[in-house]
Amino acid sequence: MKIGILTSGGDCPGLNAVIRGVVLKGTTTYDMEFVGIRDGWRGVVDADFFPLTRHEVKGLSKVGGTILGTSRTNPYEGPRGGAENISKTLYGHRIDGIIAIGGEGTLAAANRLANDGLNVLGVPKTIDNDLRATDYSFGFDTAVNIATDAMDRLRTTGDSHQRCMVAEVMGRHVGWIALHAGMAAGAHAICIPEVPMSIDDICDLVSRAHDRGRAPLVVVSEGFTLTGMSEAYSDKGLDAFNRPRLGGIGDVLAPEIERITGIETRATVLGHIQRGGSPSGFDRVLATRLGLHAADAIVDGDWGKMVALRGIDIVRVPFAEALGELNTVPRYRYDEAAALFG
Amino acid sequence: MKIGILTSGGDCPGLNAVIRGVVLKGTTTYDMEFVGIRDGWRGVVDADFFPLTRHEVKGLSKVGGTILGTSRTNPYEGPRGGAENISKTLYGHRIDGIIAIGGEGTLAAANRLANDGLNVLGVPKTIDNDLRATDYSFGFDTAVNIATDAMDRLRTTGDSHQRCMVAEVMGRHVGWIALHAGMAAGAHAICIPEVPMSIDDICDLVSRAHDRGRAPLVVVSEGFTLTGMSEAYSDKGLDAFNRPRLGGIGDVLAPEIERITGIETRATVLGHIQRGGSPSGFDRVLATRLGLHAADAIVDGDWGKMVALRGIDIVRVPFAEALGELNTVPRYRYDEAAALFG
Amino acid sequence: MKIGILTSGGDCPGLNAVIRGVVLKGTTTYDMEFVGIRDGWRGVVDADFFPLTRHEVKGLSKVGGTILGTSRTNPYEGPRGGAENISKTLYGHRIDGIIAIGGEGTLAAANRLANDGLNVLGVPKTIDNDLRATDYSFGFDTAVNIATDAMDRLRTTGDSHQRCMVAEVMGRHVGWIALHAGMAAGAHAICIPEVPMSIDDICDLVSRAHDRGRAPLVVVSEGFTLTGMSEAYSDKGLDAFNRPRLGGIGDVLAPEIERITGIETRATVLGHIQRGGSPSGFDRVLATRLGLHAADAIVDGDWGKMVALRGIDIVRVPFAEALGELNTVPRYRYDEAAALFG
Amino acid sequence: MKIGILTSGGDCPGLNAVIRGVVLKGTTTYDMEFVGIRDGWRGVVDADFFPLTRHEVKGLSKVGGTILGTSRTNPYEGPRGGAENISKTLYGHRIDGIIAIGGEGTLAAANRLANDGLNVLGVPKTIDNDLRATDYSFGFDTAVNIATDAMDRLRTTGDSHQRCMVAEVMGRHVGWIALHAGMAAGAHAICIPEVPMSIDDICDLVSRAHDRGRAPLVVVSEGFTLTGMSEAYSDKGLDAFNRPRLGGIGDVLAPEIERITGIETRATVLGHIQRGGSPSGFDRVLATRLGLHAADAIVDGDWGKMVALRGIDIVRVPFAEALGELNTVPRYRYDEAAALFG
Known part of the structure; x- marks a missing residue:
């Protein structure tokens, strides 16, 4: 054969x-x-x-x-x-x-x-x-490990500068990597495609963590879209000149979080390192x-x-x-993780 | 409450x-x-x-x-x-x-x-x-990752010297870490407490891998006992003076494998590093x-x-x-892995 | 005291x-x-x-x-x-x-x-x-290790897809991280602030690596500026609306390399993970x-x-x-590394 | 040519x-x-x-x-x-x-x-x-990183059990790996071939660390010999039957430390993993x-x-x-590190 x-x-x-x-x-x-x-x-x-x-x-x-x-x-x-x-x-x-x-x-x-x-x-x-x-x-497990390790690193720099760190991970349609890596790294907010969130929802979680003396960690799936996200930031991935928009949703969120909360915020888009290597x-x-x-x-x-x-x-x-439907994150799994946001 | x-x-x-x-x-x-x-x-x-x-x-x-x-x-x-x-x-x-x-x-x-x-x-x-x-x-997953990473390292040194490398991992009564880490690292023999093996069985696998040009990797659970293991090497863990025997079963196997196969063999007992750290x-x-x-x-x-x-x-x-019985490695899981020994 | x-x-x-x-x-x-x-x-x-x-x-x-x-x-x-x-x-x-x-x-x-x-x-x-x-x-050594590890990962994904991978590393004014991590990871082009390069210079290196059957790896310092870089991509870091430009120089280079060489190209901006962690x-x-x-x-x-x-x-x-002058990468160190570009 | x-x-x-x-x-x-x-x-x-x-x-x-x-x-x-x-x-x-x-x-x-x-x-x-x-x-740098990472792991298990952990690293004739990895991991005692120490010297350091509430970490080069080491533990590497002694100097030290200080002590011989891998x-x-x-x-x-x-x-x-003389650890470098023992 x-x-x-x-x-x-x-x-x-x-x-x-x-x-x-x-x-x-x-x-x-x-x-x-x-x-x-x-x-x-x-x-x-x-x-x-x-x-x-x-x-x-x-x-x-x-x-x-x-x-x-x-x-x-x-x-x-x-x-x-x-x-x-x-x-x-x-x-x-x-x-x-x-x-x-x-x-x-x-x-x-x-x-x-x-x-x-x-x-x-x-x-x-x-x-x-x-x-x-x-x-x-x-x-998936490898990607979660890589993302978790990266977030462990982001947290020490966040702590030193009292900054909010935004980490964008893979997940075009589902939020599993964000959910698992975010839970593993002790994230204060996890934004996934399955669960609608406005920028105010996110900023609320960020501010609460900050008020408790923590450097907030926000984990976001690449496929997450903000509720009420303006067209310029739409998921078409284009900027105002119809050129491909540089950076990811994390790059979009960070300045908004900083503007609204007043907390210095930096984004990191983990990108392809999550899918490579041993x-x-x-x-x-x-x-x-x-x-x-x-x-x-x-x-x-x-x-x-x-x-x-x-x-x-x-x-x-x-x-x-x-086939047919995708394996999305069920609501109870998200809520389970959200109990840790504080 | x-x-x-x-x-x-x-x-x-x-x-x-x-x-x-x-x-x-x-x-x-x-x-x-x-x-x-x-x-x-x-x-x-x-x-x-x-x-x-x-x-x-x-x-x-x-x-x-x-x-x-x-x-x-x-x-x-x-x-x-x-x-x-x-x-x-x-x-x-x-x-x-x-x-x-x-x-x-x-x-x-x-x-x-x-x-x-x-x-x-x-x-x-x-x-x-x-x-x-x-x-x-x-x-368990952390231990498997640490053991796998260690074996990846052992393999490069084995390849350079055309040596047989013996890696002893944790597992007093069950062989799960050996099974998973051994499968992950591409071991040529896996010795676990659940499956009786004689020194000749092991040497046979080692020699066959060596004949195919590979540097043989043998993974052994700390709780593994050789079929017909001589009393001096018994699981009492004592040497001839009734002092606690230094080293582990890996240290016992390596010289025997070298003696029988004629292939230079080195043991590493991974020990406590498998249970520590993040x-x-x-x-x-x-x-x-x-x-x-x-x-x-x-x-x-x-x-x-x-x-x-x-x-x-x-x-x-x-x-x-x-409670009651331990969760041992079932025979079909061992045989599944053994298909890779060649 | x-x-x-x-x-x-x-x-x-x-x-x-x-x-x-x-x-x-x-x-x-x-x-x-x-x-x-x-x-x-x-x-x-x-x-x-x-x-x-x-x-x-x-x-x-x-x-x-x-x-x-x-x-x-x-x-x-x-x-x-x-x-x-x-x-x-x-x-x-x-x-x-x-x-x-x-x-x-x-x-x-x-x-x-x-x-x-x-x-x-x-x-x-x-x-x-x-x-x-x-x-x-x-x-510095930690940053080089993190960047090198990330590039090792990028290479496997580059190889699988026959893509050019662009990795942006830290270095606002000097190219040491790019030089060391690029040399460690076997980069086919290293772009640092100290050495002027045009997009054609870079594409030439990329094409030559691709012609040898390699998936090209381009390492670029965040502070690198292209010779003749157009105003829209200027180091003012603003986009056409005078908003902070999302993404880094790597995000700028990747689409240009793809456009000129015809080789699918992806960028990863390593960012803050290089300065955090143990x-x-x-x-x-x-x-x-x-x-x-x-x-x-x-x-x-x-x-x-x-x-x-x-x-x-x-x-x-x-x-x-x-004080006074920065410790820049001397030309002979760059040339030393460039001998590996092929 | x-x-x-x-x-x-x-x-x-x-x-x-x-x-x-x-x-x-x-x-x-x-x-x-x-x-x-x-x-x-x-x-x-x-x-x-x-x-x-x-x-x-x-x-x-x-x-x-x-x-x-x-x-x-x-x-x-x-x-x-x-x-x-x-x-x-x-x-x-x-x-x-x-x-x-x-x-x-x-x-x-x-x-x-x-x-x-x-x-x-x-x-x-x-x-x-x-x-x-x-x-x-x-x-050398790779070996130090591997040994340091292993000791980081040993420390968490030492802390949990309030144990003394002994880590044996490579170094037949010189103590550089022990010196650097020990300093990096925060060891409470470093035993190298260049510096004579008795078992009492070591136990003294162990006890002092223990008294301060720390789980003592002892790092020892494979080539270290105790001052006044008994013949049975001699560097001939033979046991009482003239068979190669199993285990390393770490395996020898651990039971002695436990016997003298009364602190539960475990040894790990890192061995060949220090010289393999990427x-x-x-x-x-x-x-x-x-x-x-x-x-x-x-x-x-x-x-x-x-x-x-x-x-x-x-x-x-x-x-x-x-050639001629080996590059041994100079005394001032050892003393520099010893200032950290407490």
Whole structure:
């Protein structure tokens, strides 16, 4: 059996650990053969394959990024796209099935291809933790650790200067990184896309922390939008000249907080450092196990599903369970954290 | 309502985060009052209490160890021990209940006190992850990260010298840290208390890795005993003069592996660094949530239980569920990891 | 003898280690007494003092920030400022001299006060490493480590997406952090205030790295200005509405690089995380030694100087040596690093 | 010009960064050609060479260990050893000179070969910092950071249990790592080979720290020998059966301290984790610069010397300056640190 592996969408610590897990289990236990597919679905439509042996994956559990490369190509677009073309391409290269490691978009495409008769198995990947049907996805824990560590640093400088520090973390549509890192770092306010807040709500929390003698820490998801946010600061991400706006929502909040509260305020946009580098122990174990179980699922012919974490177990779920709605932060989880704001 | 909090047994990253979570939730949401109990059950029997205000717990989520101190005192021993004496002591100090943060022994004592009519709530603490009824306990994730990071370092030195490196990690009775850190670091052999292995089994794995050109990494739990281990190396921990044997099982294995395989082998016993220092993001979040929910449980009068992690939720379980048997590594989890040994 | 200690200007990892070094040496070896001065020179003019005992400084060598607080107050301004007023204030509180830990501005003020007859001793502090007369100042090494670690992370994400990554680091007037962290992380271009570069120079380096199959890494000091930089991107830091421009020079460079080279480019502005948190080993040792030697200098009556690092020794130099010109990156050091750009 | 590069002796973070620095500078600036020599001097006598191109060294500045491998072979031993044989071997492979990266033994051999007419250039490598003629060698800073981080962790567990913690660090003949890491971590006693101490001296420091309410931290170099150490604990490293003694000097000290002071005491032997893994920023910069300057020195025909750090400059010194005596910790540096013991 010959299996292609691809990684698609934004990169994420743990992708290489999944690849290693699949290939080691597949080659040593099941006698499978693997090909690496370059740059996600682009490599499928372009037939950009290379042999992926055990030798290629050695030492990868700790390596960030993906040795396969990634892209945001849609496999249904372009002259060589679509289920029929892809089917022929795979047949021509004697590839029996594909393991697609990716997020919402990737899994939706995988689902559609599976419905169109191709052998596709999914592995959920989302650094934002926005996929349903898995308790966590790899990359998220690493991002939380990096963000927490950064905030620990911001707090000492905030304390020294009696400043309010605003930390912007990843999370376009969901606030999980902000919630967890903010709770871990002892934030005085957490602003996430799921929970509407006005600038006055935020300033109120900031002032209360300041009144207790603390240097306030505000954590904000990149996808957070202020209630009543003016158009110039809108989520179109453009400035008044229709040029891409520089900086993030954190850069927007900081001067507003300073203006309203009178407390000196500085923003830091953590950005891409949250998705790079060596995965945490948790993410390496999770990613490796997902890879091992993906190999098992293939041997069982369990196509059209994705492997997922449920409690401490790896399970297989139909694509449909993971798709549709995003895994947003439920209100009770936000309120739980908000009890710490004081 | 006035509540006492104690930490008992070996220390663990996250203890302070639990304490902070309880006190912040209890004081700001529920108007509770707290006293710190010094050095575990010793402070209960000695009435060694001090006021634990919100001010005392600020900034604690990132701080390792426990501000309450800890000991291994059994509350049923000594002239002032036992349920009746303790009941009087607590009554005398107008303490309405106790939150006991600890492992197997602590929770067993808490259970007995609860059965004897005292208001006791448990929070599971075990760096080894050996408690049932909770998916994970705080401290474990931090320990895995520290051990993984250490092994990443050991691997580069192993590679440079073409040596076999033996890393001994914590785990007196269960092999969870070895399993997870070993999987994360790409170990070629993992030796845990739950799975019998002879020195020849280990050397076989070492030699196979070496033959593939790798510098073998062997991870061993401190509580691992070799099948057929000679008496001089027995788990009595004594040397030939009945003096405490210096070093750990890793120090025992390394020269044996070198003797049998002919591969230069070095041991590192990671020891106490695994249980100290700032908790990981995962552990801070878990510990804080356990603390928040402990305050909720008290308000609900839900004594005689412990708070625990189930999937992504915090639940309450009777003490009995956590006691009795240890949470050992199941065979299928070991086999899963063993597929990576090659 | 009673000595006041102040920290002034931007905070920096190692400030607390200096304070601890002074107080431990002064109290245990020399029987000195210390007062902490709150918020830099502000605390001097406002007579905002508090007793600084050995107990206060315990455990501080690893703690980021400054327990004394800091400000940018000029001691010669305001109704209570100036040498004469300050002299009276100190006399009134029986303070025999001041240790001022700070950068260019602080040391210039200290020098002026010393010339006006006050007992002032300086300890150089600059995270940017822009002070002459000391080989390095504490904080710089920590900043380089944090920036290097962040860039290691950026590289894995750059590699996965075949992107150019731009990392903006601290350095308003000098490029030391960019030079060292860029060299440490294997940057393909380093842009510092001392060396003029046009956008075409940068794009040329980026394209060459890309042509060799690398994901280009560009490191830029916050104080770098492009040769021929258009007015809209000027260093006035304003946008077209005269509002403070969001983001940093990295945010300016990234879209230009992408536009000119056609290579997808992302910027990360590391910002305040570089100056917070626990100091590196190097900085703790340097800061502690500076503190120890500051106590010695005071006992010797060696006022009007600052302690400094020369090779592996701590020496005393007149303020004048450290003032005047900044410690810029010499051209040969830049060229040395540029040999690695390829 | 074709140059061979070798790494010899114990591995050290930064070796790969030196190799990368030499090769990048040599190939891009000077049009040199390089061969890698496998496993130190062994590869010279066995003519075990391989082409070392720019491609081979990419990304190496952050990678621990050495891609060349290392050994402790003496180039003057064996049938193919000696200056004449080696000269022939090099001539046969058209190798014009050798860059030898190593410690005392390596540089002594290099010196002898240079005196015997071979083109040899040295790069000092010692994780213990025991080489004269260079302010620091790469690897040392990384080891200090790792040891400091470990001790920060040990302190929280010591504080929680009111225990004395003993940390054994590297340093067979000199105490630099113990001195710097101990100072950085706030140790209450530092035991180094250069300074005689009896068990009573140590226990006195431990008890004084304990009396002040601190959990004592004792840092000890692996090469430290107690004044009056009994024969059973002698530095022969044998136990009573003439078997290699398990554990290190830290394992010896801990039970003695506990016995004498009555304070519960635990030892941790940090071991090989101090020499593995990714180098610190300081070490990457130092190692890279040494590599760059080694290429320059070769172009200048400056054989028979080694490159070294002096202040902030890289200089060239005759081998003789580095050899002979070790770079021990001077007494005034120890006393400086001892002022912090209290």
